[in-house]
Amino acid sequence: MNTMELIEGHKRITPAPGIPVWDIDPYGEAILSDPLEYYAELRAKGPVVYIPRLSILALGQYATTHKVFSDHENFVSSRGVGLNDFAIEKPWRAPSIILEVDPPDHTRTRKVMSRALSPKMVKGLVDMFAATAEELVSSLLKKDSFDGVTELAETFPVAVFPRAVGMKDVDQRILVDYGACVFNAMGPDNRLRRWALERNAEIAPWIMAACARDRLTDDGLGAMIYDAADTGELDQEEAPMLVRSFLSAGVDTTVTGIGNALWCFSQHPEEWQRLRDDPSLVRPAVEEVLRFTSPVHTFGRTAGHDTEIAGFPVEEGTKIICVLGAANMDPEKWGDPEVFRIDRRPTGHMAFGAGIHGCVGQNVARAEMEAILHALSRKVARIEPAGEAVWRPNNAIHALDQLPLKLIPA
Template identity: 70%
Template sequence: MGMVEGHRRITPPDGMPVWDVDPYDPGILQNPLSYYSELRSKGEPVYLPRYSVLAVGRYETTQKVFSDHENFVSSRGVGLNDFKLEKPWRKPSIILEVDPPEHTRTRKVMARALSQKVVKGFAELFRDTAERIVDSVLEKGTIEAVSEFAEVFPTTVFPKAVGMHDSNARYLVDYGAMVFNAVGPDNEIRRRSMEKETEIVAWINGACARDRLSEDGLGARIYADADAGEITHDEASMLVRSFLSAGVDTTVTGIGSALWCLSQNPGEWERLKADPSLLRPAFDEVLRYTSPVHTFGRTAGRDTEIAGFPVEEGTKILCVLGAANMDPDKWEDPQSFRVDRRPRGHLGFGAGIHGCVGQNIARGELEAVLKVLIEKVDRIEPAGEAVWRPNNSIHALDTLPITFIPN
């Protein structure tokens, strides 16, 4: 039946909705709400002939497919490329692109390294860094908040938390963009992102080596587990690499999205300042409302079904998390941003066994930033038009002009 974008072409069963749309069109990636709405309205699943994949976007079905690791596997790639049929551009992640029992073993190591207890040990680092950045932007007043704030915080604290001797903020941000763009098709967005692949990947791999790490960071914890025989030393290096591929770009996106949400909704900023106990639900609402990871894939590991339709082994399924997070059947008035919503069950951190293993550190970073902003900033105001950056898997801001008014 042929191949398309690294996976086997399929024929949809009779009666399945068909929609000739390109979900990776730059216009859709920058402004996806209409696409999300129409995808949900078409039914579930929907066949997209351009890439010969199925797509799900209603909350109940998306959550079910994304969580069902027995029928819909990650080991064959979370993008369009089927690792069973074509070699991926880099060695697959041994935590993101793997299934049990291998996943159980490596996730245990990562979860221990990123536990709440460990993350609490970075509280002073997060707080001090947030204060320095906020003081700096208050002196300037108006800034471009992506490059001068959202990128600065994670690229400052995360290398220190990992224990990296080497740090290159541009490479860290660009590597994350590369990883998430690579799950999409071979489009201009992906090709442009991969232009410095050889240079950046070589630097990343070198920076993850044991002799390039301190003895008191997250990386050292991973290598200690290798010494204890829980994983191999090669696996330890790959798990440290996972910190960098998933722990920087997504946090940059989360900070930028939070600043955008709060600047666009001044009443919610006032509500958050009046009740700082809403910090955690506010962050969850940012994730639900903006869906930093808008689409991730799964592969049918066996003949199965979705919503009563037969699904052949090898079929690629796009789980459109952004659409599920905006499903009015799940959320009341989903297109309203509310810091007190408490959106339990949102898919911003994934779901099931592949739920974000680093969410403790992501929460620690974002809560530190928001706490300092509450203490020092009276108003967060738009200073121009925000521009979203097309990315095959991440919904991220490219530029965000913001004015910070001090207390």
């Protein structure tokens, strides 16, 4: 009987001759906190790199990363978007029925989620987002200084998104930590993943209870999911799983995007003034923040069968990490990627992924970020640092842990 040697929950592979070998830990906490040098070296080594300590392939150049990430036929999500191969080892939780599936199952669940999160539905939330943002910014202007993470970036999405879903139970710490758990679990067996598994054991029962039909209003996005189960589009047991997907992907990434936007504008006051002078730049500013800081920095795929990347053979079962943060800083794509420029209009950035697995909630995330930036631009002349920003290492998210700020009224 053939035996398979495993590493980090997936098959150990032998890379094809000619693929550069790089002995680095891409999940080291120093790299996760400050990844730009890692991104640059990964791109410089070539379109595909072998990392022996994890026995994975890593991609950082835009063209190759985008191609592989979009190719759901050769590089599947159903075997996990982290390092564990769900075809070999039991997942750490029941897999997401939208994120960790392939067509045709993905097509069915994605259709339901896309309807719930359609531009028309999001448009109906914009006024609520705007009013909440105005109120929050006004309250923060009364303070000498505040933490941009806990008092704004976390507070705003937790104030509006559970309300949009129709949740009756809301706990800021649990909702933010749940997203962090999901993304940390995508990494290797390091401190961050062990924390995620321990914390998830504490909060998962609360999350699933909060997604139950009797804990939702009958006029929110969550009710739309249960309605789809009533009509037979979904199985009844799938409905709470899809509502859970709102929470795992709809809170933490938006928290990160808002926090990163505050950081960008505190570091680039000239761009903030540019935004205040021309509010039509709010939408492209959101895209540039997402490109420049890549809230989701790394996502995994698995070779579903023997295939190739950039002309190199890739064997079935190979785990590939698509380093979206590196792709979003590729000078071959962007020219001057290290410059934060809100009029760039970075069409094609990978902050929301690409292909059929592009973030289904990106319309909501954009609307929330735009609401905050519009409110701030009307009321705030400058966003100034009030201390050192501290980045929070996470195996898949590039997020701030602390961001002391001072708002100077307009």
